[in-house]
Amino acid sequence: MPIDLRDLARLPPSIENMAFSKIRVERLSEDEVVRFFNGLYQAALLSHDDGDWSRVDSYLNEWERDLVSRVNPNAISFDSSPWAAFEKPLSEARIALITTGGVYVREGQEPFVDDDPSYRVIPSAAPTSDLAIFHEHYDTSNAEKDINVIFPIERLREMEAEGAIGSLAIDAFGFMGYIVGDNIPRLMEETAPGAARALRADNVDAALVGTT
């Protein structure tokens, strides 16, 4: 059976060959796939010669930047970073976990839908077996095997038990990161500030945000 060139880079089912998951090649024409692999080959040869493999990293990042702007030309950007100095030791800090990976509680919560700016409140003590995922824009197969790869709540519980962090917030927050168009302002003006108010009400010092 002839190999479709695009199969080489499509999101694969196993982690064994996920090197190109950052390149959403299913959206590319065959000509572009050829261009991508030729460029990658060239970068790899040069890097092999001089030992500077950051060239390959930069090459993949350039493609990613180009593809992200193509997929979502209205992607949000900011000129500066918000800042709050962090002045207490981690061992006294109250930490919340936030994910954009589409995590929700299987029983009693609505699954996300595509382009969904709402969030789910996930009790930090919820057993991981109670959690489910909806997200159609990344390969969820490893997160289905072990949700800690996107939502490391068990690692944070261990750190709380060992005293490495002061405490874990009562709740974690699940968002679904694929949000476009009119739902971006809804996220920024309504739902995300709602989550921020809940964190503040729980006296959270910092949030760990895992993006997918």
Add this chain to the structure above:
Amino acid sequence: MVVNQGLQQPMRVKPPRTLYVKHPYGQPFGQPGAVDQQRTIVEDALNLLETVTEPGTIAHSPYKWRREDFSAIRRERRG
């Protein structure tokens, strides 16, 4: 602080503190069942709270996605 598998997003959005990990999308904290790897990434991200002084800093995680001895890293951290 944010753990991100790409550079473009944090460069655009500018979270106060970002840990950039060279992982495939869909597993910012490591591989399934890899407790030591997940814990290392979580610790590295949380430590940015105490170390980063410049808003918008993107720290690059030094670890390989696979073939990294995370149990040795954890042992060393425990002393």
